Amino acid sequence: MEHTSAQSNIVTRFAPSPTGYLTLGNYRTALFSYLFAKQHKGKCILRIEDTDKERSKPEYEQDIYKSAAWLGISFDETYKQSERTKEHEEYLQKLIDTGHAYISKETEVKEGGRSEVIRFKNPNKKVTFTDLIRGDITFDTTDLKDFVIAKSMTEPLFHLAVVVDDADMGITHIVRGDDHISNTPRQILIQEALGFQIPTYAHLPLMLAPDRSKLSKRNGAISIKEIREKGYLPEAVINLLALLGWNPGTDKEIYSLDELLKDFDISRTQKGGAIFNEEKLNWFNKEYLKMLPEDKKQEIIRKFVDTSIIDEYALKRASEVIFERIETTEDMSKAFKSGEFSYLNKEIEYATEMLLWKKEPSYEKTSERLSAVAILLMEMPEEPTRDEVKNIVWDFAEQEGRGEVLWPLRVALSGKDKSPDPFMLLEILGKNVSLKRIQAAILKLHA
Ligand code: GLU
Numbered sequence: 001m002e003h004t005s006a007q008s009n010i011v012t013r014f015a016p017s018p019t020g021y022l023t024l025g026n027y028r029t030a031l032f033s034y035l036f037a038k039q040h041k042g043k044c045i046l047r048i049e050d051t052d053k054e055r056s057k058p059e060y061e062q063d064i065y066k067s068a069a070w071l072g073i074s075f076d077e078t079y080k081q082s083e084r085t086k087e088h089e090e091y092l093q094k095l096i097d098t099g100h101a102y103i104s105k106e107t108e109v110k111e112g113g114r115s116e117v118i119r120f121k122n123p124n125k126k127v128t129f130t131d132l133i134r135g136d137i138t139f140d141t142t143d144l145k146d147f148v149i150a151k152s153m154t155e156p157l158f159h160l161a162v163v164v165d166d167a168d169m170g171i172t173h174i175v176r177g178d179d180h181i182s183n184t185p186r187q188i189l190i191q192e193a194l195g196f197q198i199p200t201y202a203h204l205p206l207m208l209a210p211d212r213s214k215l216s217k218r219n220g221a222i223s224i225k226e227i228r229e230k231g232y233l234p235e236a237v238i239n240l241l242a243l244l245g246w247n248p249g250t251d252k253e254i255y256s257l258d259e260l261l262k263d264f265d266i267s268r269t270q271k272g273g274a275i276f277n278e279e280k281l282n283w284f285n286k287e288y289l290k291m292l293p294e295d296k297k298q299e300i301i302r303k304f305v306d307t308s309i310i311d312e313y314a315l316k317r318a319s320e321v322i323f324e325r326i327e328t329t330e331d332m333s334k335a336f337k338s339g340e341f342s343y344l345n346k347e348i349e350y351a352t353e354m355l356l357w358k359k360e361p362s363y364e365k366t367s368e369r370l371s372a373v374a375i376l377l378m379e380m381p382e383e384p385t386r387d388e389v390k391n392i393v394w395d396f397a398e399q400e401g402r403g404e405v406l407w408p409l410r411v412a413l414s415g416k417d418k419s420p421d422p423f424m425l426l427e428i429l430g431k432n433v434s435l436k437r438i439q440a441a442i443l444k445l446h447a
Contacts (some may be wrong), residue, residue: 010042
């Protein structure tokens with residue numbers, strides 16, 4: 001049975017089990033389901049598969065709502081599988097009534113096992129289904145034997161519940177992980193037995209670590225909860241997820257959710273494993289941080305950095321240099337703690353010798369040059385731009401020697417042997433603080 005993406009009224013679903021905090025891999029499935037449905041003006045349904053009473057936890061379920069909303073993935077309808085046991089039982093009974101399933105007395109009862117279960121009567125045939133990513137797939141179901149579909153009349157198992165729910169909810173396209181491929185023939189047998197339409201499938205490639213090993217907690221099976229709490233931007237996460245398995249076939253890498261809705265094409269998803277790489281996530285995060293409007297940047301800095309010792313004027317002008325140097329908000333906290341941005345502080349401290357350019361050991365000459373620069377810089381506006389100050393200082397620096405002039409100027413302004421160039425510093429610090437710092441440096445040289 002063939003369905004193509006030209007079909008109207010497309011309905012997809014995301015069907016997570018709330019048995020742990022969902023990972024990046026789970027939300028890639030959610031994103032692909034969502035994009036595919038929305039591109040075709042269809043619906044995307046959230047179904048919480050919470051029938052495992054012991055392992056399903058309300059906090060995991062709550063986190064699914066929260067993380068999806070954070071990512072900007074919204075669902076048209078939400079169901080909980082545990083509230084649908086009546087429907088599951090009804091169809092189980094139907095399967096028995098029509099001879100497609102039977103109560104089976106178990107001869108070899110393992111410890112804790114049942115003496116009676118309900119098995120599906122396998123017609124032992126070849127099943128072929130259409131996968132949007134992998135093409136047609138054929139399985140011989142003979143090996144599956146008469147598989148168990150319920151522990152009892154009131155305890156249907158996974159395959160039956162999924163099939164009944166998918167049919168009741170009118171799911172036309174099932175987008176899910178590769179790990180479910182081997183479940184598909186069983187589910188199709190049940191669909192056929194119940195006379196349901198066979199949906200179209202799209203099995204997404206497994207997510208792998210950079211060394212192509214299975215993802216583990218340490219290398220990428222990270223929960224979105226952790227990612228959210230670490231301060232990553234949802235836009236960066238969405239962009240990364242989209243490119244895990246899909247690529248537009250061009251060099252374009254930055255995709256907003258809106259752009260994905262236009263350009264995403266599930267049939268271009270690769271079959272082979274999709275490599276997750278934390279560096280790539282960090283790269284996207286940096287790109288999106290840089291694109292934020294200034295007020296948002298300021299908000300983020302103030303959230304992740306102790307700004308009480310920082311000069312307010314400087315901080316307002318420093319976002320460009322800050323966001324150029326970090327990839328995550330975690331990096332930002334660390335960089336500030338390590339003193340990388342100490343030139344933004346209200347007070348700076350440094351050893352006087354640092355003011356001496358390596359080819360100019362004279363305190364006297366260094367002080368004279370700084371004084372000359374200070375006099376030139378009196379001309380600068382209160383809130384100078386780096387180009388303005390460069391124009392003021394440049395000729396003098398060329399004439400005296402760039403290192404001889406610009407090194408002590410930079411150290412006087414930053415108190416550091418590594419920092420942005422002095423023109424940038426002058427722009428960030430402004431006239432008032434800059435002139436005070438140059439004055440202080442001259443005094444230090446004479447002390
Ligand atoms: N609840 C299943 C899981 O979390 C998904 C079932 C499906 O997508 O068919 O792996």
